[in-house]
Amino acid sequence: MYTMGLDFGSTASKGVVLKDGKEIVCTAIITSGTGTSGPERVKEKLLTESNLLESDMEAVVVTGYGRMTYQGAKKQISELSCHAKGVHFLVPDVGTVIDIGGQDIKALLLDKNGNLSNFVMNDKCAAGTGRFLDVMAGVLETEVSMLGEISMMSKSPVNISSTCTVFAESEVISHLSAGVNKEDIIAGIHISVAGRVAALAKRVGIKDKVVMVGGVAKNIGVVKAMEDALGKNIEVPKLAQLTGALGAALFAFEALNK
Amino acid sequence: MYTMGLDFGSTASKGVVLKDGKEIVCTAIITSGTGTSGPERVKEKLLTESNLLESDMEAVVVTGYGRMTYQGAKKQISELSCHAKGVHFLVPDVGTVIDIGGQDIKALLLDKNGNLSNFVMNDKCAAGTGRFLDVMAGVLETEVSMLGEISMMSKSPVNISSTCTVFAESEVISHLSAGVNKEDIIAGIHISVAGRVAALAKRVGIKDKVVMVGGVAKNIGVVKAMEDALGKNIEVPKLAQLTGALGAALFAFEALNK
Numbered sequence A, B: 001m002y003t004m005g006l007d008f009g010s011t012a013s014k015g016v017v018l019k020d021g022k023e024i025v026c027t028a029i030i031t032s033g034t035g036t037s038g039p040e041r042v043k044e045k046l047l048t049e050s051n052l053l054e055s056d057m058e059a060v061v062v063t064g065y066g067r068m069t070y071q072g073a074k075k076q077i078s079e080l081s082c083h084a085k086g087v088h089f090l091v092p093d094v095g096t097v098i099d100i101g102g103q104d105i106k107a108l109l110l111d112k113n114g115n116l117s118n119f120v121m122n123d124k125c126a127a128g129t130g131r132f133l134d135v136m137a138g139v140l141e142t143e144v145s146m147l148g149e150i151s152m153m154s155k156s157p158v159n160i161s162s163t164c165t166v167f168a169e170s171e172v173i174s175h176l177s178a179g180v181n182k183e184d185i186i187a188g189i190h191i192s193v194a195g196r197v198a199a200l201a202k203r204v205g206i207k208d209k210v211v212m213v214g215g216v217a218k219n220i221g222v223v224k225a226m227e228d229a230l231g232k233n234i235e236v237p238k239l240a241q242l243t244g245a246l247g248a249a250l251f252a253f254e255a256l257n258k
């Protein structure tokens, strides 16, 4: 029995095909989000790669920012519930989930069954989000995907005193023109992100095990800085970008079996 | 009897020479702040233009961000107290002072003698500050000094839904690429600034007469948008940028007469 979970975000469309609610058959990520061809393309890609037909899917659940405009799903389920579900599937003993996306930060507290018991979110301020890193990568003329690796070479990270993206950008420009090494600047940027995100996560509560997901979880420098800020190990599941879609596919399976 | 007030900010150095605590003899503004040659140059300019010697000054008081690093003043007095004093000299029936600077927003509540009775400040977030306007002027490829005038031609200001400078910048870019008139975008930007600043000012209290000072008070578009947001007339004194230095010169006079 196959189910499909789709997660249509603002910048990417993601999908998972699940067999019998426990085996991940296929995953797909298209880097264009809702309002583009991304949603259709991710579905096509899933079906092509899994060699299945749309009619093979017993249920489809959709989540993410673009879920309401999408026709053809059995259910729409909120991102937060889907993330919680998906992370719990990957890391059954998860307690706190930290999700740094392109434009927001979320921290979720899960009970031992993987149900959401509390959350905090910030989507009003770019500080600490992927957008913050994009801005800094622009100033540093460095690919955002390279930031993590470069920062690992730092021996003495700079101090960035402003939290605000705009003011921190000016500090980065000053450091650059003072001839500071890029790795030390980038490491300082990651510490700034971690400080911001850790403060938010502490508001929801830090409960072992701590898991990081979202696009920024791919940045090893931010993950390490978060571990320092929280004084805890953090697990980043391999499918960190796909937890929303995975949770949706799990909800689709549950819906069939109710 | 002459006194001098100096205000060393982060982006400009300002000065006032006062005669007998009531007559403004001379004013000067240099657009480079503390840590540059600005502080020395503004002093020289004041003395040259007033045809006075440093020894003619009976007392010098310094205020502003750079006040602590400056030697050679009788006293350092906080910006807020100096602003209150200076504004009250210019507009004796002032109640609330709104000060939008390059990097911060302040709202001051004054008692009827011009003493500071309360204040709120935001210097952590660029939204609503002069920096916000600088960022937007950059995207619009327009001089920041032209924004006010251009916005007055707007007939239907755009809505900018994000308060955050970074997210609002993206909205402005979208409006531009959708071909929206610059005047409507700029008017929308001013409404956004006014919304942010009005919310802060309301926290301290809006008491007639409302006076606006600080660099952004030169932007007629922001002043009009603030009037709409508060439903009140706002007075902008001619020497709006000089109230800190003026207040310092007044304090210098008082110090001599105590």
Ligand code: SF4
Pocket: A124, A125, A126, A127, A163, A164, A165, A166, A167, B124, B125, B126, B127, B163, B164, B165, B166, B167
């Ligand atoms: S602090 Fe900076 S990044 Fe955050 S909302 Fe304000 S302008 Fe945006």
